Each structure stands twice: as structure tokens, then as C-alpha cells.
Amino acid sequence: MKTKKWLGLSMTTVLAAGMLAACGSNNNGGNASPSASGSAPSSPASSAGASPSASGTDASKPLEGNLVLWTYFDGVKGLAEQFMAKNPGVKVDVQIFPGDQYQTKLMSALQTGKEAPDILDLERGYIGKFIDSKYLADLSSMGAEDLVKDYIPYVQALGRSSDDKLRAIADTSSPGGFWYLKDTAKKYLGTDDPDQISDMVSSWDKIIELGKKVAQDSGGKEHLMENAGDLFDIEAYNTQPWVQDGKLNIDPKWKDIYETQLKIRQNNVDAKLAFMSAGWGNALNDGSVVLTAMPAWAGFMIDNKDDKAKGKYGVAKTPDGYYSGGTYHAIYDKSKNKDLAYEFIKFAASEEWQKYNLDTTGNMPGTSKVFEANMTTYKNAFTGDQNVLQPFYDMVKSIPATKPDKYGEDILSTWRKVASDGVTNNKSYDDVVASFKKEVKNTFPELKVD
Structure with a gap:
């Protein structure tokens, strides 16, 4: 998150624990409020299906290889760690670049191809500057339309280029509401x-x-x-x-x-x-x-x-x-590890990860299925017995889907x-x-x- 420089010293204690957990142009989907749902994360399941994936990966074999992921957001480490836990043969090197230098460094790497990452994160505030570039892989051609078929409409739309191809996918929806002390x-x-x-x-x-x-x-x-x-x-x-x-x-x-x-x-x-x-x-x-x-x-x-x-x-x-903010994951089109990178994108879009992320960080999911499946059971420590998914879901469904x-x-x-x-x-x-x-x-x- 690009934190405002004028945050006062009175918030230092609060921010120390949370700064690594949030992100956005003003903000965006990162670690949020602690969950009180009490439900344990679902057991890791193989990311491989019964048949080869659309990306070309042989689903009958364990995933192996190395990926480099560039991001501006520390919270993505949690996603990478869970993906590696599911796939012990994969190493994801998460490289974090703070502040405004990220955009400049990323564009330079994509243009020159030197040390460019396999996976790159894009924030809502500047995804439009990259989404139509030749550097982002066409995820639609890799099978990603199936990944987002149950997504909140605006979350899906923000990852589409002007030719309607999916070029990036988020794993959260970052909705807002009126918070109040009871x-x-x-x-x-x-x-x-x-x-x-x-x-x-x-x-x-x-x-x-x-x-x-x-x-x-x-x-x-x-x-x-x-x-x-x-x-x-x-x-x-x-x-x-x-x-x-x-x-x-x-x-x-x-x-x-x-x-x-x-x-x-x-x-x-x-x-x-x-x-x-x-x-x-x-x-x-x-x-x-x-x-x-x-x-x-x-x-x-x-x-x-x-x-x-x-x-x-x-x-x-x-x-x-x-909504406010949003972190989108894309694949560098010239990556030599596109198939493996796509498996990472698949995991980010999965109900399994988004449920785990909801339970452990309070981040609202990108897919409507996780909202609907947990509407009456998910509880947040701050909001007690309120079924807090309901107001957020009611609101996100009404937001226009705009590229x-x-x-x-x-x-x-x-x-x-x-x-x-x-x-x-x-x-x-x-x-x-x-x-x-x-x-x-x-x-x-x-x-x-x-």
C-alpha cells in the first residue's frame, strides 16, 4: 500500500502490525481484519486435475520448477507460500519493490526483457497502463475464462484488455462499507x-x-x-x-x-x-x-x-x-515458464485459496462462490456475530463492470x-x-x- 506520509505517530503501534498486510492505490486487497470464523483452512489438494490443463501442463505429474514473481505488496508472500506448500517441487521467488519505483522498474524489465519476472502484479491504480501492452500473456487462450466464470463482474472486467481478453486476474474484490463503533x-x-x-x-x-x-x-x-x-x-x-x-x-x-x-x-x-x-x-x-x-x-x-x-x-x-484498490496477477508473455506460471494463476483464482485468504486475513474473495458458500458461517473478530459477508456481497454485485x-x-x-x-x-x-x-x-x- 502507498501509505500516506502524514500518518501520525499515534498510529505507529497499530500500523506496525498491519502495514505489511494492506495495499492499494489509495489502498487495495491485502491482509485485513483478523477472522473469527474458527474454521480451519481446507486441506491442500493437488492442483492437478484428472486431465491435462488448458495451459499444457501434464496434470498427472507433480508440478516442478522455479518462478519469479514481482510485486509491490508484501501480502502476496502468503499466496506464494500456500502454492508452494501444495506443490513442494515449485519455488516461487517473490521480489517486492516498494513505492513508485515498482512501475518504472517493471516497465523497463518488460520492454528490455532483461531479468523480467514470470509473474507480475499490477495495482488497480495503474493496471490500465499495462493491460493493453504486448507484454502480458493472453490468459483467455490458456483457459482462464473458466477460472473467472463465477467471479464478481467488476473484478473480472478489470483484468480484461480492450480486445476483451483476460490479461490479469485478482484473488480479492476489495469492497468497502460504512464501519462504525457499535x-x-x-x-x-x-x-x-x-x-x-x-x-x-x-x-x-x-x-x-x-x-x-x-x-x-x-x-x-x-x-x-x-x-x-x-x-x-x-x-x-x-x-x-x-x-x-x-x-x-x-x-x-x-x-x-x-x-x-x-x-x-x-x-x-x-x-x-x-x-x-x-x-x-x-x-x-x-x-x-x-x-x-x-x-x-x-x-x-x-x-x-x-x-x-x-x-x-x-x-x-x-x-x-x-471498492478500493485491487492486486492483479499477470504472466509475462515471453516467460519461459508460462505453463507453470498459469498454474499459480489458477491457484490464486481457486475457491480453496480465496477461502483460506478470507479466513486468515479477512480479505473479501473475488469469486462469488466463496461469498455464497460462507455467507452465514463466516465471522470476523471485529464485527462479532454479524454476517459481514452479506453487506459486502450485496454491494459488490451492484458495481458496474468496466475495463x-x-x-x-x-x-x-x-x-x-x-x-x-x-x-x-x-x-x-x-x-x-x-x-x-x-x-x-x-x-x-x-x-x-x-
């Missing part, structure tokens, strides 16, 4: 029931009215939400693509989103705390803000020293489903910056759009901007 919810909302709270915050109009009440009841000291920017995060992938036919496309929905953000700020609904800042983390832990929009994998931000957070939290649905492109994330980041400034300075939507178009035109002169 005691705080009871105090200001009158209930800690996740279904009731989900109904109370099922629209932004409801949220604004509820936020006004929380501010009034607390004398302006407490707030319903952490930041008006939460609305941006929740709606970001529920909008049309930013570029269509070489032209900048501003979904009309962004006007409603921006003007709602202004109302949130003007009515004292949010605490003005930036995502992952020290204040944001403190509010999550001390209950000075009622609702925290947070992806499932970010449970490491909860201070659980001596199990003090056990059963103290709930998760409610957000007005629209959203990535090389412009989307950069333009989205530009909008976030310009709109955030607009909210802070109470600017009109038209002023924000004018500033936004100017920045897009300067950054991407090849795009047509009206």
Missing part, C-alpha cells in the same frame, strides 16, 4: 443493527439529514462522516468512463456528486479528516465520528491491542457499492484534487469543471477537451 452508533443513531443503519444511510439525502442531527445533538463536536471525500470514493466507479472515442467525458452524475459534497461540508456532516490520516485513524478507533467509509482490507487501522476491538464494530452498506484504460485513474485523481479544492473553498461546479478541463488538456494534449 457504542457510538447506539448513542447517535439509536441502534447498532447493521440492517437498520444501512437503511438510515441508503441515500445521500438521508445521510445529510442524519448528519445534521448528529452535529446538533453533539453540539457540533461529533460528526456522522469522516470526510465529504468519502462520497467521491464511493461513487468513483459508479460513473461513466472518463474517455470515450478520444474525447474527455464528464458524466453528468459528477455534478450531483460534487454538489452533494458541498452540502455535506456546509452542514457540518463531515469531520474534514483525510483518508488514512492520523486523525482519520483516531476517529475510527475512538468513535468521535460515527461512520467511517473503509475497504474491508483496511481493518489493520483498527487498534485491536489485547483484543479490545473484538466484536465492537459493525459494517453498514453505503448508498452505492464501492481499465490508460487514462481513467490519472483523470480520476485530477478530478479528486480539483473537486476537493472546490469543496474546501466553496467553489461552484462550473468553476471546478473549468479548472479540471484545463488540467486534463495540459496533461493529455492528445485528448479532445470541449
Whole structure:
């Protein structure tokens, strides 16, 4: 994860255990909250089937060989370790490159072919810059369509190139929701029931009215939400693509989103705390803000020293489903170990691994089968008896399935910056759009901007 530089010292203890467990552009699918399901991981089974795989591997023989995997995310070590435990004849050398240097190093290796990895990880924030390149193997031709046939639609779509071929596959879905301390919810909302709270915050109009009440009841000291920017995060992938036919496309929905953000700020609904800042983390832990929009994998931000957070939290649905981040595994097209690398991809996409990952890290699966099979049995230490898979599953099913492109994330980041400034300075939507178009035109002169 690209951790914000301004994380305060007050979160150091919490982060020490969790930093290696999470990832994302703001974030992404990594180790998350501890599981309390109590179920043991399924017994390792042979990855070989009864007949040769579509990739050409002889399924009657144990897998053997060496793989090099490049990633930016320490949590992938767990995936590699489980794959090697199933296949003792295989060694996976996981090489981790921190921060921004990863993209540069990866692109250089792919272009030159020198010391390029067999398997490479791509984050949601920049997968669009690689997905249409000639360097990623066509997984569809290797049989991968079968691997994702039961996947959450948007998780599958994000691994597809513009020609609709699968080029990368994730093993998590990285959904978010409104997390809350039950005691705080009871105090200001009158209930800690996740279904009731989900109904109370099922629209932004409801949220604004509820936020006004929380501010009034607390004398302006407490707030319903952490930041008006939460609305941006929740709606970001529920909008049309930013570029269509070489032209900048501003979904009309962004006007409603921006003007709602202004109302949130003007009515004292949010605490003005930036995502992952020290204040944001403190509010999550001390209950000075009622609702925290947070992806499932970010449970490491909860201070659980001596199990003090056990059963103290709930998760409610957000007005629209959203996700944050995502780690995608791809194969270098010129790898000499493509068949073996594909076996690794198969394992990452398997129900076996994703169930194990859910139980041990709290990461939400990429396949709907794991959601459905564990809906009433999976428990998380933080959320106690709540069947927490249900709200996440309800939300992920509603998220549009959109393929990535090389412009989307950069333009989205530009909008976030310009709109955030607009909210802070109470600017009109038209002023924000004018500033936004100017920045897009300067950054991407090849795009047509009206």
C-alpha cells in the first residue's frame, strides 16, 4: 500500500502490525481484519486435475520448477507460500519493490526483457497502463475464462484488455462499507443493527439529514462522516468512463456528486479528516465520528491491542457499492515458464485459496462462490456475530463492470484534487469543471477537451 506520509505517530503501534498486510492505490486487497470464523483452512489438494490443463501442463505429474514473481505488496508472500506448500517441487521467488519505483522498474524489465519476472502484479491504480501492452500473456487462450466464470463482474472486467481478453486476474474484490463503533452508533443513531443503519444511510439525502442531527445533538463536536471525500470514493466507479472515442467525458452524475459534497461540508456532516490520516485513524478507533467509509482490507487501522476491538464494530452498506484498490496477477508473455506460471494463476483464482485468504486475513474473495458458500458461517473478530459477508456481497454485485484504460485513474485523481479544492473553498461546479478541463488538456494534449 502507498501509505500516506502524514500518518501520525499515534498510529505507529497499530500500523506496525498491519502495514505489511494492506495495499492499494489509495489502498487495495491485502491482509485485513483478523477472522473469527474458527474454521480451519481446507486441506491442500493437488492442483492437478484428472486431465491435462488448458495451459499444457501434464496434470498427472507433480508440478516442478522455479518462478519469479514481482510485486509491490508484501501480502502476496502468503499466496506464494500456500502454492508452494501444495506443490513442494515449485519455488516461487517473490521480489517486492516498494513505492513508485515498482512501475518504472517493471516497465523497463518488460520492454528490455532483461531479468523480467514470470509473474507480475499490477495495482488497480495503474493496471490500465499495462493491460493493453504486448507484454502480458493472453490468459483467455490458456483457459482462464473458466477460472473467472463465477467471479464478481467488476473484478473480472478489470483484468480484461480492450480486445476483451483476460490479461490479469485478482484473488480479492476489495469492497468497502460504512464501519462504525457499535457504542457510538447506539448513542447517535439509536441502534447498532447493521440492517437498520444501512437503511438510515441508503441515500445521500438521508445521510445529510442524519448528519445534521448528529452535529446538533453533539453540539457540533461529533460528526456522522469522516470526510465529504468519502462520497467521491464511493461513487468513483459508479460513473461513466472518463474517455470515450478520444474525447474527455464528464458524466453528468459528477455534478450531483460534487454538489452533494458541498452540502455535506456546509452542514457540518463531515469531520474534514483525510483518508488514512492520523486523525482519520483516531476517529475510527475512538468513535468521535460515527461512520467511517473503509475497504474491508483496511481493518489493520483498527487498534485491536489485547483484543479490545473484538466484536465492537459493525459494517453498514453505503448508498452505492464501492471498492478500493485491487492486486492483479499477470504472466509475462515471453516467460519461459508460462505453463507453470498459469498454474499459480489458477491457484490464486481457486475457491480453496480465496477461502483460506478470507479466513486468515479477512480479505473479501473475488469469486462469488466463496461469498455464497460462507455467507452465514463466516465471522470476523471485529464485527462479532454479524454476517459481514452479506453487506459486502450485496454491494459488490451492484458495481458496474468496466475495463481499465490508460487514462481513467490519472483523470480520476485530477478530478479528486480539483473537486476537493472546490469543496474546501466553496467553489461552484462550473468553476471546478473549468479548472479540471484545463488540467486534463495540459496533461493529455492528445485528448479532445470541449
